[in-house]
Amino acid sequence: MNSESFDTKAVGPRIRMMMPLLTPLEAKVVDTVFAMRDFSDETSLKQIADDAGVSEAMVVKITKKLGFAGYRDFRTAVNQYNRQPTADMHQELSVDDTSTEIVQKVFRTSINALEETLSILDMVAFDKAADLIHGAKHRDFYGVGGSAQIARDVSHKFLRIGVRASVFDDVHMMLMSAALLSEGDIAIGFSHSGNTTAIIEGLQLAKRNGAQTIAVTNYNSSALAQAADVVLCSTAQGSPLMGENAAARIAQLNILDAVFMAVAQRDYQSAERNLDRTMSAVKSKRKDKPS
Template sequence: MIEREADSTATAVVDASPADGVLLRVRAGLPEFTGALQRVAEQVLADPAGAARATIVELAERSGTSPATITRFCRALGFDGYADLRLGIAAETGRARSAGWTFDIGREIQPTDPLDRVLGQIMAADTRAMHDTAALLDLAEVERAAEAIAAATRVDIFGASGSALVGEEMQFSLHRIGVAAWAWTDVHNGLASAALLRTGDVALGVSHSGATRETIEMLAEAGSRGATTIALTSFPRSPLAELADIILLTAAQATTFRPDALSARHPQLVVLDLLYIAVAQRTHDRAHASFQRTAQAVDGHKTAKGAA
């Protein structure tokens, strides 16, 4: 059934250059879109080739919206109409099929480049992202988050895909200093756990885009139960950030050889390392005792491994 309702973000314009690729502009605007426009963006990103072949009515049906919404979506991206959007997507998907290495990895790294040059490219991108994150991060927010976690009875950490790996690293670190923490990647299990949180508990949602629906749902459920909510994201106006009590921002150095979400991984880990240390400082006695006990617990295995 096609949706006929107006979209509140119809006047939104993506902050991207017209010279940027169409799909890059759609991806850049995804955190800003809401409602029907967001569903159109998700459909285009999920099947660009299909969108390039579809009529305006077909794309509206696939995204559960209306032709009028598709037109608003085109204008939000800077296109005069749907025909221009289709042509742009068709040209880009055609280049993707034929460009091979250059499209997937980019001109920054060539197949014949020596590893020292490849390493330099990767290090340069990560270093810039780290410096940008340090400049962007609000340390007062980190302190608020650390205070909340240090006083919490339990901490739930939510994330999906690559963000899930980052969340699991934080769970391991907190657990080692005696903080009762769980990392949830499955939305059903995460929602069930979030429903049991209460005032004094903490929920941390990790999402580069801040638009991952499952993470948003889990953090929202935790917040509705009274838990203090923390968002780790690169987009301060994203849906995840808007529902969080505390926002920790990261910067990702965009490259052609690594998706944005992976570019954000190292800055995310740096911010969570800082948060972890801040929590350990505020729970020094407990953290120190936990370090000793956990080290003793695994010491026999380290010795056996070394002897082998």
């Protein structure tokens, strides 16, 4: 990534996705930069180093580790990213906020996550994921906590068009599932951080047994991403109170909604037929509107 070829909207997301590869001290330097309200093309290397309590050489080293040619290239990219209208969308909640301000901040955080996720979405990985899900014999989804809820939502969508998937949110059940998968099967691991041990181990075991694996995560350099054959990556900016998980979930659900549509498209007639059947099956459980 350099200041002449980058997609400005993707600068922040790509830096955030690299954060798991940084040491705590290196991450502190990046956090220092993004916390500066007056960061501009005039901000000196010395100022960053002094504010972060590190050497100028370390700042340069970190910018290169993030994929930039050097500090100047990094400064230009970040400054242009910060100038975007969406850059002001991410604001921390305050005890003095009105209800209207709270609603706006929460919605804008999600909007920002969607815009930035779209800017970094790997379309090759997207198409590969759709092909694997469509062609698999067995589809096992792994997730815990909030990620398990995403897995269930996705499984529900696929069942509507006759694409069956099993969801596992228990560590032992994940490993038992992975032990039984083989070539032609697929395991999908959902983890916001990409560091959830249970999900990583499940994907690793499934892969050793010949199954294809997909990771759905917020960090494409995470341990989960490295364990997967295909990575679908969301991106969401964190904050102390609002966190990044909620916005990332919105982004991940949208990615999987698009995958669902792509899978349905691969056999549209079958998907349409199964959708009619499943909708008819639950129709009696809905209260019809009065005529």
